[in-house]
Amino acid sequence: MAMSDTMTASAERAPANRVSAGGAPTERTTAKPRFSSDLPQVWIGIFLIAVTGFGPSLVGNSYWVHTFQLVNIYIAASVFQNFLFVDAGQKSFGQGVLLGLGAYVTAIFFGLHGYPFMLAAAIGMGAAVAGGLLFAFPALRVQYFHLGFVTLSAAIVFPQLLMSLDRWTNGINGISVSMPELHHEWFLGLSPLTIIIAVWPMIALWIHYAIRRSKLGRDMRVAAISPEAARSLGIKPGVMRFIAFIIAAIGTGVCGVLYLPAVSFVSPQGFNVELSFVFFFAVVVGGRGQMLGPIIGIWIVFILPNIALAQLVEYRLLIYGLLTLAAVMLFPDGIVGSIERWRVKRGVTGRGEQAFRVDRFLDTLEGGKDSQPSQEIVVEVRGGTKKFGEVVAVDNVDLKVRKGEVHGLIGANGSGKTSLLNVLSGLSRLNAGSFAIKGRNATRMAADRIADLGIGRTFQTPRIFREFSLWDNLRIGIDARTGVGSADIGKLADALEAEFAEDSAELLSHGQRRLVEVMRAVLKEAEIIFFDEPAAGLSQSERANFARLVKFLSRRMGKTIILVEHDLDLVWDIADTITVMEQGRVVASGSPEQMAKDPAVQHMFVGGRRA
Amino acid sequence: MLAEIAIIVVRGCAIGSIFALIAMSFNIVHGATGILNFAQGNMFVLGGFAAVFLANEVGVAWWILMLLVAGVLVAVIVTLQGWITLAPLRSSVEQDSWLISTVAVSTIIAAALMIWQGPFAYTVQGVVPSFRVFGVRTPGAYALAIGAMVFWYFALRIFLRRTFLGLAISALSQDFDAARAAGLPVRRLQLVAFAISGLMVGTAGYLVAPVISVASDAGLRYVLNGFVAAVVGGIGSNLGTLIGGPLVGIVGMLTAYRIGGAYQDLASLLLLVAILMLRPQGLFGRTSARRV
Numbered sequence: 001m002a003m004s005d006t007m008t009a010s011a012e013r014a015p016a017n018r019v020s021a022g023g024a025p026t027e028r029t030t031a032k033p034r035f036s037s038d039l040p041q042v043w044i045g046i047f048l049i050a051v052t053g054f055g056p057s058l059v060g061n062s063y064w065v066h067t068f069q070l071v072n073i074y075i076a077a078s079v080f081q082n083f084l085f086v087d088a089g090q091k092s093f094g095q096g097v098l099l100g101l102g103a104y105v106t107a108i109f110f111g112l113h114g115y116p117f118m119l120a121a122a123i124g125m126g127a128a129v130a131g132g133l134l135f136a137f138p139a140l141r142v143q144y145f146h147l148g149f150v151t152l153s154a155a156i157v158f159p160q161l162l163m164s165l166d167r168w169t170n171g172i173n174g175i176s177v178s179m180p181e182l183h184h185e186w187f188l189g190l191s192p193l194t195i196i197i198a199v200w201p202m203i204a205l206w207i208h209y210a211i212r213r214s215k216l217g218r219d220m221r222v223a224a225i226s227p228e229a230a231r232s233l234g235i236k237p238g239v240m241r242f243i244a245f246i247i248a249a250i251g252t253g254v255c256g257v258l259y260l261p262a263v264s265f266v267s268p269q270g271f272n273v274e275l276s277f278v279f280f281f282a283v284v285v286g287g288r289g290q291m292l293g294p295i296i297g298i299w300i301v302f303i304l305p306n307i308a309l310a311q312l313v314e315y316r317l318l319i320y321g322l323l324t325l326a327a328v329m330l331f332p333d334g335i336v337g338s339i340e341r342w343r344v345k346r347g348v349t350g351r352g353e354q355a356f357r358v359d360r361f362l363d364t365l366e367g368g369k370d371s372q373p374s375q376e377i378v379v380e381v382r383g384g385t386k387k388f389g390e391v392v393a394v395d396n397v398d399l400k401v402r403k404g405e406v407h408g409l410i411g412a413n414g415s416g417k418t419s420l421l422n423v424l425s426g427l428s429r430l431n432a433g434s435f436a437i438k439g440r441n442a443t444r445m446a447a448d449r450i451a452d453l454g455i456g457r458t459f460q461t462p463r464i465f466r467e468f469s470l471w472d473n474l475r476i477g478i479d480a481r482t483g484v485g486s487a488d489i490g491k492l493a494d495a496l497e498a499e500f501a502e503d504s505a506e507l508l509s510h511g512q513r514r515l516v517e518v519m520r521a522v523l524k525e526a527e528i529i530f531f532d533e534p535a536a537g538l539s540q541s542e543r544a545n546f547a548r549l550v551k552f553l554s555r556r557m558g559k560t561i562i563l564v565e566h567d568l569d570l571v572w573d574i575a576d577t578i579t580v581m582e583q584g585r586v587v588a589s590g591s592p593e594q595m596a597k598d599p600a601v602q603h604m605f606v607g608g609r610r611a
Numbered sequence: 612m613l614a615e616i617a618i619i620v621v622r623g624c625a626i627g628s629i630f631a632l633i634a635m636s637f638n639i640v641h642g643a644t645g646i647l648n649f650a651q652g653n654m655f656v657l658g659g660f661a662a663v664f665l666a667n668e669v670g671v672a673w674w675i676l677m678l679l680v681a682g683v684l685v686a687v688i689v690t691l692q693g694w695i696t697l698a699p700l701r702s703s704v705e706q707d708s709w710l711i712s713t714v715a716v717s718t719i720i721a722a723a724l725m726i727w728q729g730p731f732a733y734t735v736q737g738v739v740p741s742f743r744v745f746g747v748r749t750p751g752a753y754a755l756a757i758g759a760m761v762f763w764y765f766a767l768r769i770f771l772r773r774t775f776l777g778l779a780i781s782a783l784s785q786d787f788d789a790a791r792a793a794g795l796p797v798r799r800l801q802l803v804a805f806a807i808s809g810l811m812v813g814t815a816g817y818l819v820a821p822v823i824s825v826a827s828d829a830g831l832r833y834v835l836n837g838f839v840a841a842v843v844g845g846i847g848s849n850l851g852t853l854i855g856g857p858l859v860g861i862v863g864m865l866t867a868y869r870i871g872g873a874y875q876d877l878a879s880l881l882l883l884v885a886i887l888m889l890r891p892q893g894l895f896g897r898t899s900a901r902r903v
Contacts, residue, residue, distance in 0.1 A: 138887040153880040164873035321718035328712045
C-alpha cells in the first residue's frame with residue numbers, strides 16, 4: 001500500500017517541490033524568506049549595543065559612557081524579562097527586585113563588610129536566585145495573574161524592606177562603593193567596566209536566542225501557549241515555569257552585580273516598583289518576543305523621559321504608562337513586532353494544498369510491513385467512573401483495546417467519549433475504577449507521565465503554534481520522544497525539516513493542521529494514538545485521505561489507535577473494534593459487522609442504513 | 612493584653628473589610644470578563660481623594676450626597692477603563708493584553724495623582740463619631756468599613772440572584788459562549804460589571820478616607836491586599852472574601868503590632884505565597900487556580 005497512490009488523488013498534479021525517491025527534497029530554485037528573523041535581530045542588537053556601549057568611550061564623552069552603561073544593564077534585564085514574558089508566558093512585575101537583590105547584597109558585603117568583590121558578587125547572585133525562588137515556587141502550582149500579583153507584591157515590599165532593615169542595609173542613606181580599578185582606561189578609552197557592561201547584554205541576547213532554539217525553549221513555549229498540549233507531549237508546565245523564573249533570576253542578578261560598579265551607589269529609592277515597571281513596559285513597547293524589542297523598548301521608555309526630555313522627568317511614570325497603554329491599544333505587537341509583522345506579511349504566500357502534505361514522506365518509511373491487531377491488551381479500563389459535580393460523565397466503563405487495532409469510540413454528544421479520552425491521557429482523573437496502559441496502572445499518573453508511556457493525541461481544535469515554523473511544530477513531537485528514535489523516523493524528520501523549516505504554520509487549512517498533529521504523534525513515535533473527533537471540519541476528500549492515513553498508521557506502522565468520532569461511515573470504514581457509549585456507559589462493543597447488527601446501535605443510523 | 616487583642620481584632624477586621632470589598636469588586640469583574648483589574652486599588656484611592664476634596668469637615672446631609680457623587684464618579688472612570696481594557700480583546704487573538712493595560716492604567720492614575728497632588732498623604736475629618744471597644748477609642752470609619760462590607764455582600768447576593776441584570780452577569784461567569792449564543796449583550800453586561808465594581812470601591816474609599824492614608828502611591832498596597840483576600844477566600848467567591856479580607860487585615864495588624872508597621876506588606880506577600888502553594892483554589896474557590 002503505497003501512500004502516494006492512495007493518500008491523495010492529486011498527487012500527480014506536479015507538486016512545486018518534488019521530493020526524490022530517496023526522500024531528500026530536490027534543490028529549490030527560489031529560496032524561501034526566513035520564517036524567523038530572530039538571528040538577524042540578534043546581530044542588529046549586538047551591533048546597536050556595541051555602538052552605544054563602546055562608542056561614547058571612543059569619542060571620550062564620559063556622560064554618555066555612564067548613561068549607556070546603565071541603559072545597557074537595563075537592556076540585559078529586559079532581555080530576560082522578554083524571555084520570561086513570551087517564551088515562558090510569565091508576566092512578572094518584579095524583575096527589578098532581582099536586580100536590586102543582586103546589587104544591594106553585593107553592596108552590603110563588598111561596601112559595608114569589605115569582602116572581596118567577587119565573593120560579594122557571588123553572595124549577591126545567590127540572593128537574586130533566592131528571590132527568584134520566591135517567584136518560582138508558586139509558579140509550580142499556579143500561573144497567570146496569580147504570579148503577576150506575587151511579583152508585584154515583591155516589587156512593593158522590597159524597597160520597604162531595604163528601608164526598615166537598616167541595620168543591614170544602611171536604610172535610606174544607601175551604600176556607596178568605590179572601584180576605581182574598574183573605571184581606569186584600558187585601551188582606546190575603554191575601561192574594563194565599559195567592556196563588561198557592553199558585553200553582558202550581548203551575551204544575554206545570545207542566551208535568549210540559544211534557549212529559544214533549544215528543546216527546552218520549545219518545551220517552554222508549548223507549555224506557555226497550550227498547557228494541555230504540553231502535558232500530552234510529556235512536558236510539565238509547572239517545571240517549565242520554575243526553570244524560566246530561575247534562568248531569569250540568574251540573568252537579572254548579573255545585571256544587579258554590574259549595576260553596583262556602574263552607579264557606585266545603591267539606595268532604596270533606586271529599586272522601587274518603578275524599576276520593575278520599566279523592564280516590563282520596555283518589553284511591551286519594544287515588541288513582545290522580538291529579540292530587538294528590549295533594546296528599542298528601553299531606548300524609548302527609559303531614555304526618552306529620563307535623558308532626552310530631562311525637564312519632563314517628573315512625568316516619566318505618566319509617560320511609561322501612556323506609552324504602554326498606547327502600545328496595547330494601537331500596536332499590540334510593539335514597535336519591532338509591528339515591523340516584523342509587516343515583513344512576514346510580505347513574505348508569506350499561501351501554498352494552498354501544497355502547504356503541508358506528508359504522503360510522499362511517509363512512503364520513505366521502510367519498516368512498513370503488514371501488521372494485524374494482536375491479542376495483547378495495551379489499554380484497559382476497569383469500572384472507570386468520572387463525575388463532574390452531579391453529572392456522571394463516565395459511568396462504570398470497562399474497555400479493552402488490543403495492540404495494533406483501530407478502536408472506534410462512538411456515541412451521541414455528551415455520552416462521555418471525550419471525557420474518557422481525557423481520563424486516558426491523564427488530563428482528568430477517574431473518581432472510581434482504574435485503567436492500565438501497556439500493563440502499567442496509570443490511574444493516578446499525571447498527563448506528562450502517561451505521554452512518556454508512548455501515548456500521542458490530537459485535540460478537537462488542533463494545537464498549532466503560529467510562533468513556530470511548520471517544522472518546529474512537527475519537531476516538538478521529536479522533542480517529546482522518550483527513547484532513541486528509529487532510523488526510519490530520523491530520515492522522515494530530515495526530509496520534513498528540509499521541506500518545512502522556513503514555512504509558516506499560520507495559513508494551513510484545518511485539515512492540514514490536523515495532519516500536523518498526527519505527524520507530531522508519528523515523530524514522537526507514540527505507540528498508541530488518541531484521536532479526538534479528527535474528522536470534524538474536514539472536507540469529504542480530506543476525510544478519505546485521513547482514513548487512509550489511519551490505516552497506514554495501524555497496518556504499516558503497527559500503531560494502536562483510539563478514535564472518538566461522530567462520522568460513523570468513517571469509523572465503520574477503518575475501525576477493527578467499535579465501542580458504543582450512551583450516557584456515560586458502554587452499551588455495546590465488538591467488530592463493525594457485529595455492531596451493525598446490534599439492536600443497541602441500530603437506532604443511531606437513520607433508517608437503519610447500516611443494517 | 613486583652614485590650615491589645617481587641618485592638619488587633621477590631622482594627623484588623625475593619626481594615627480587612629476594605630480588602631474584602633476590593634476582593635468582591637474583583638470578583639464581579641472577573642466573573643463577567645475573566646479580567647482582574649490591577650488598577651482597582653487606585654480607583655479605591657480615588658474614592659478617598661473624593662472625600663478629601665468634596666467632603667472634608669462637612670455636614671451629614673452633604674456627606675451622604677457626596678458619597679453618592681464619589682461612587683458615581685469612580686464608577687464612570689472604571690467603566691471607561693473597562694471599555695479601554697475590553698477594546699483590544701474584541702479582535703486580538705491573544706487575550707492577555709488586559710493584564711498590561713490595567714497595569715498601565717494603574718501607573719497612569721498613580722502618576723497623575725502624584726503630579727497633581729504631590730507625594731503627600733491627606734487626612735479627612737470623618738462625620739461618624741468614634742466609639743469605644745473594650746475601652747479603646749475606635750474611629751467611626753472602622754464601623755463604616757465593616758458595615759459597607761456586609762451591605763455589599765448582601766446587595767451583590769440579591770443583585771446576582773434575583774435581578775434579571777444580575778442573573779445575566781452571573782450567566783457570563785458560568786459560560787461565556789453560551790451567554791453570547793443566548794443573545795445576551797455581553798459587552799454591555801461586562802461594562803455594567805465594571806461600573807458596579809467602580810461604585811463599590813469608590814464608595815468604600817470615600818467611607819474609610821478618615822482612617823487610610825489618601826496618597827497617590829497607596830493604590831498598589833490596596834490592590835495587593837485585596838487580591839490576597841480574594842485568593843484566600845477563593846477567587847469568585849464573595850463568601851470567601853468575608854473570611855479572607857478580615858484574615859488578611861488581622862495578619863497585617865498583628866504584624867504591625869508585633870514586628871513593625873513596615874512589615875505588613877511582607878506579611879501579606881508571604882500569606883499569598885503560602886496560600887498559592889498549599890491551597891491555590893482558596894477556602895471557597897469554585898475552580899482551582901491551578902491551570903496547568
